[in-house]
Amino acid sequence: MKNFFYNAAYFLKEAKTVIRLNLLSNIFSLFSTGLIFFILAMVISCWWISAQVVKAIQEEAEINVFFDESIGDGDVMQLLGKIKGIEGVREVRVVAEDEAYDRMAAILGKEARVLEFFDDNPFSPFIEVKIYLEKMDTVLEELGTLTGIQHVRDNRAVLDRLRNIAGVLNSLGYLVVAAVGISTLVIISHIIRLGIFNNREPIDTLRLLGAPEFFIAFPFLLVGLLLTLGGGMLAAALAAFALKHVYIQMAGPLPFIPLPPREALVSGMIIVVMSLSAILGIVGSLFGLSSAKSN
């Protein structure tokens, strides 16, 4: 261990020499790992954004309960209380017919003038029930047992589709992470093998002088680590730049999409990419070392 610290500067210098001896090939490797990590960074970012969107929409999951208009205010309040008591209900409130009219006018915007063709307010009052999405079936079942309810409107089709899209993005994310991992391991282990092959004579000499295997191998491990960290940094910088522009583009035409704060997304993405590049660099180098040794 003492040797390791004494030789820290030597290991770095050796790693630099190994990189220098095959400079062009190492530069290409750095750029290719950088591009692979860039794809990974963008997929991870999309993954997080979609998860955030789905979560935000799920938090807005609600069902509308239309009650019999002939029942009095007291009965409505009683119904409200009963609904509130159902497991899976987060919030309950009555939306009066005027509020329902105003909401629709807000949604229609300039087209709201179509509502003026009606002599009376065409909307009915209803009870807005915010629920925990996973309890939707239970809530609907319980509502079916209550009296005074005329009609229940749920958005199950939309919510189910959202859940499916999130699932597909999730699977795609895992697939890309696996593909990136394998590609990086192959590239790095190949570079390390090449480095060992190019340095086989000094390696043999060190062995004959009695150098321990870790002493011989460590500079090559460092090369793998430095290349993937370099690739990771390149990818993080490119991805941060790309995300900035994606956010600017989305802010205008798609303002209703609840994007996570950019700073948090970028810093999270940088941590993940750099950690993955470090892990893959070390593992790839170890693969390269062990395959070179077995040959």
Add this chain to the structure above:
Amino acid sequence: MIEAKDVGLRYPDGTLALKNIDLRVEPGEIVYITGSNGSGKTSLLKLFMGAEYPTMGSLKVLGQPVVKGQAAAIRQLRMAIGPVFQEFRLIKGRTAMENVMLGMRFLDIPPGQLKKNAGDALVKVGLEHKAHSLVENLSWGESQRVAIARAVARKPALILADEPTGNLDKDNALKILELLTSFKDKKTAVIITTHAPHLIEGEKDAKHIRMEKGSMNWERLG
């Protein structure tokens, strides 16, 4: 220090490189191994440094049996030996000083001492002025001296020099032999191979092994 009993070496291709080697080398001795090309000199040195393993008989170097399957012990043995390889095996892209230091970096020597030992060794071989020259810019003779400095800086118990006089004229060859033998002391033995027996005529207090087709004969010099 070295104890060989009926040692033989057969390479995987079937070539019998050494046979019936019986020898004993004690600390403080100088041993010359002479013989023509292919007589087994280098193979014998390879056995001493654990680069090859005897296929017959038994060999102990610095108390360590030289046998296959004891990588850690062989590594320890190599750490106690100062080899001067026939083709020097200096590491390109590094300076003379770096090459000498490289041979000691894994020997538990503090960084300050490492530099001092390397500097002292380069002074001993008369190359202190070339300490910071890249080894590829050194002449043949200078490279050889760097290789010797790398071997002796480790303060080894056994110095093994393989054909250090090859490609040198008589005067320079004698100077190299004189330099190498100057590192002999009470604890350190020096073994040198050469294909030119005339270079060691008149040597006193040294053992001489003459190799011929893988077999050896002892001769006392002086």
